[in-house]
Amino acid sequence: MTTAIQPAGAGGPSGGSSSSGLADVIDTILDKGLVIDIYVRVSLVGIELLTIDARIVIASVDTYLRFAEAVNRLDLTENGPEGLPELMEDITRNGAKRKTEGALEGVKEKVGEVFSRDDEDEDEDDSEDEDRSSRSRRRQSEPARKSTSSRRRDS
Amino acid sequence: MGLHVYGVVSAATTLQRVLHGRGEAPVSLVVYGDLAAVVSEVDSAARIRRDDLLAHARVLEAIVDDSTVLPMRFGVIVEDYDEVADIIHSAGEGRLTTLLGSFDGLVQLTVKAYHDQDQALRHLLRERPELRELRDQTAAAPSSYHSKIKLGEAIAANLDALASADASLLYAQLSGLAERIVLDEVSGGHKVLDAALLVQRDARAQTDEGIAQIRHTLPDRLSLRYIGPLPPYSFVDGQLAGEPAWG
Numbered sequence: 001m002t003t004a005i006q007p008a009g010a011g012g013p014s015g016g017s018s019s020s021g022l023a024d025v026i027d028t029i030l031d032k033g034l035v036i037d038i039y040v041r042v043s044l045v046g047i048e049l050l051t052i053d054a055r056i057v058i059a060s061v062d063t064y065l066r067f068a069e070a071v072n073r074l075d076l077t078e079n080g081p082e083g084l085p086e087l088m089e090d091i092t093r094n095g096a097k098r099k100t101e102g103a104l105e106g107v108k109e110k111v112g113e114v115f116s117r118d119d120e121d122e123d124e125d126d127s128e129d130e131d132r133s134s135r136s137r138r139r140q141s142e143p144a145r146k147s148t149s150s151r152r153r154d155s
Numbered sequence: 156m157g158l159h160v161y162g163v164v165s166a167a168t169t170l171q172r173v174l175h176g177r178g179e180a181p182v183s184l185v186v187y188g189d190l191a192a193v194v195s196e197v198d199s200a201a202r203i204r205r206d207d208l209l210a211h212a213r214v215l216e217a218i219v220d221d222s223t224v225l226p227m228r229f230g231v232i233v234e235d236y237d238e239v240a241d242i243i244h245s246a247g248e249g250r251l252t253t254l255l256g257s258f259d260g261l262v263q264l265t266v267k268a269y270h271d272q273d274q275a276l277r278h279l280l281r282e283r284p285e286l287r288e289l290r291d292q293t294a295a296a297p298s299s300y301h302s303k304i305k306l307g308e309a310i311a312a313n314l315d316a317l318a319s320a321d322a323s324l325l326y327a328q329l330s331g332l333a334e335r336i337v338l339d340e341v342s343g344g345h346k347v348l349d350a351a352l353l354v355q356r357d358a359r360a361q362t363d364e365g366i367a368q369i370r371h372t373l374p375d376r377l378s379l380r381y382i383g384p385l386p387p388y389s390f391v392d393g394q395l396a397g398e399p400a401w402g
Binding site for chain 2: 016017018019020022024025026027028029030031032033034035036061063064065066067068069070071072074
């Protein structure tokens with residue numbers, strides 16, 4: 001492990017602030033800091049990959065169903081309906097999909113959000129030595145990853 | 156060949172040790188009058204990888220440990236050393252010097268707050284009998300698509316309201332810890348608050364303690380990330396375009 005560019009403060013009397021992770025970095029350095037427009041020369045190819053339309057928000061109906069499922073799931077032991085859920089879920093999901101198909105909305109969002117989601121999900125798995133080609137493949141598939149689970153599998 | 160520009164420091168700044176930037180290239184300071192640009196050589200046609208982004212951030216974080224630096228947004232790349240002077244010239248040497256001076260001795264600390272969805276939902280169900288009732292109705296008649304929508308809608312609205320309330324509360328607590336504070340937009344998801352605090356480098360210990368106290372009293376549904384010290388990214392944002400820092 002290299003310590004060449006480790007911030008020197010790391011060993012200090014820290015009450016807890018941590019060094020920025022990849023998600024924080026993307027959140028910050030692509031979005032904030034001094035800009036002198038005429039000199040921004042990063043090849044568009046690179047940046048485009050980083051500012052893809054990262055999130056597909058399925059308009060409210062799907063979100064509502066998700067929340068409804070989430071609260072019902074919370075205390076299933078108390079009064080969960082027996083047997084039914086699996087079947088019902090399928091039906092409502094399909095129904096919802098039809099209804100919201102026209103409402104698919106691509107929201108321009110920083111890829112930072114995507115990565116932070118990834119970090120939450122995969123945590124330690126997101127290691128530095130991860131193979132680069134798989135990484136770029138993952139990036140390209142992000143829009144689908146943010147969608148529903150069934151769509152996720154499609155990509 | 157090209158030069159990646161990380162930021163601008165005072166000409167009096169010296170690097171405390173050898174720093175490596177993008178592609179592990181050594182970082183150097185190009186002096187222009189009272190100012191110096193922090194640069195390293197890069198292949199200007201190279202594709203940007205995550206290591207490049209991290210390198211940009213790490214170089215600036217290393218410098219901000221003991222010096223003041225105006226961070227460039229990632230992507231400022233010039234052809235050669237002569238053009239570094241053009242950058243400083245076009246931004247205005249006087250303006251940059253003033254701006255740099257305004258951050259003397261200050262660092263940015265970023266605080267992000269997140270909701271744990273299940274905990275937040277539990278809180279809502281506990282606090283709001285009408286939501287409990289709605290949920291019970293839905294559970295009793297699981298086939299009703301509309302009752303699910305209605306429930307979900309109510310939950311979504313209440314979650315939003317809870318996030319706003321939690322954000323306001325945190326903001327009030329954090330304000331006391333910083334010289335200045337700016338909030339970033341939070342775009343849905345679990346993130347409740349994204350705040351940049353400008354604090355005295357020498358007062359870090361107090362800030363740490365303040366954050367620790369906030370953490371201590373934090374409800375279960377909230378978690379904090381506390382990041383830094385960073386260069387004042389959020390406070391120079393848009394400065395040269397004449398926009399207010401409160402985006």
